Amino acid sequence: MAKLEDRIVAFSKLGTLFADYYEYASSEKQIETKNKWVSKLHDAVHTASLHNGWFTEENILFCLQSWSKLLTQKELNNWFRKYNLNTLKNKRVAIIMAGNIPLVGFHDFLATILTGNTTLIKLSSNDKILLPFVSSFLIEQLPSLADSVVYIEGRLDNFDAVIATGSNNTARYFEHYFGKKPNIIRKSRNSVAVLTGSESKEQLENLSEDVFRYYGLGCRSVSKLFVPKGYDFDSFFKAMYPKQDIIHHVKYANNYDYNKAVYLMSEFKILENGFLMIKEDPSYASPISSVFYEYYDTIEELKEKLNTDKEKIQCIVSNGLLDNEVDFGQTQLPSLTDYADNVDTVEFLLKTS
Known part of the structure; x- marks a missing residue:
């Protein structure tokens, strides 16, 4: 050896x-x-x-x-x-x-x-x-x-x-x-972002990397937003706009068209900008080309929910709100010690040895 x-x-x-x-x-x-x-x-x-x-x-x-x-x-x-x-x-x-x-x-x-x-x-x-x-x-x-x-x-x-x-x-x-x-x-597992409405333009633009990198196919890709009641999505959509060329990718565009048709036929309420749809939904796993969102009342209540659902969540993007949070734009840049599902692979292998 x-x-x-x-x-x-x-x-x-x-x-x-x-x-x-x-x-x-x-x-x-x-x-x-x-x-x-x-x-x-x-x-x-x-x-x-x-x-x-x-x-x-x-x-x-x-x-x-x-x-x-x-x-x-x-x-x-x-x-x-x-x-x-x-x-x-x-x-x-x-x-x-x-x-x-x-x-x-x-x-x-x-x-x-x-x-x-x-x-x-x-x-x-x-x-x-x-x-x-x-x-x-x-x-x-x-x-x-x-x-x-x-x-x-x-x-x-x-x-x-x-x-x-x-x-x-x-x-x-x-x-x-x-x-x-x-x-x-x-x-x-899926990843989420917690927004408060006080995020800077730069933070939201960085979030677009968490949403769109690898077309949202990774477990570290943000597929859901938690936002306060009354949240204005205008700033969010403006920050996503630099990623608009993603719609020129054929497989992504096909998913966008299909999922939009499904939402419209089902009469779901969605917001969209031509390359991304957002939909209020309690689920964590959103289809390609869409992101779910859910409103929260207080950060403390949200913390309890996220802890209850921790087995469904890979990463949480936020700014100074939660322990073990990931900074905006960093979900696809894990370190060597960022173990999937928080299970230490090396420790597992050593114990197995």
Whole structure:
């Protein structure tokens, strides 16, 4: 088994590759690169965008740039500093990946490899290009990792623990088949924003990033607003306006047209601006191209509600109102210690070891 230090170095090289590729892809004139891995990553990004229409090259680039800032030796060492790594034993950890946004399961993959375990990866059909590229790069940097990364096409068996991410329906399936093994089984969650009406123009414009990044498909995407009674949505809609070009994306536009037709035929009251609809609704999961909203009377009552519904919520965007809140515009920029569903993946893997 390679030392933790060696595994961290390999992932830091991956971070450097992501940074180099971001610089290359962002340049106005993309001359042919002499870096073979930058060229290979360029091909993988293009292929992934063709394979899944939601994975635009812009969104993949955003994902890679975000990870490039975390995959440094300093960040990775700081992350693992608090854990007791003296009892590491190689276990076979099955990871069932979601496919809603690019590389959505990468954090699980990273944690599993760094804790010295073997990953048995079941890819989503929606995201099957990028992670195999990543693993091929890592294996070239540290050949001993070749035995630690296994892709499974058929039935999963011979594993010691499982990390599975899916919908509420698939979670029931996961619990039935994997419940007897140590597991992390994640269900559907959504993110919300709490507005008071005193937000600045900049804060609301930043919120548009939380709403529209990845077309709202991520569990960290804001799909619901909590607003005080009498809230004027004019400022909100004005702040969303810079994202208007999103309607030119065919899949998004089709969802917008379909959901608008459903709302109108059902005679639901909606507000819309040509590329985003908002609808008063108690649910947390809003359809693509729409955001739900709900009124609150007092912040204290809202805090109680959010605490009651915490199993449904991934992130809460607000400004100085709540513990563990996320700042406007930051939901899609989690740190290494921002664990999905607030379950410490590294601690789980170490206990399993």
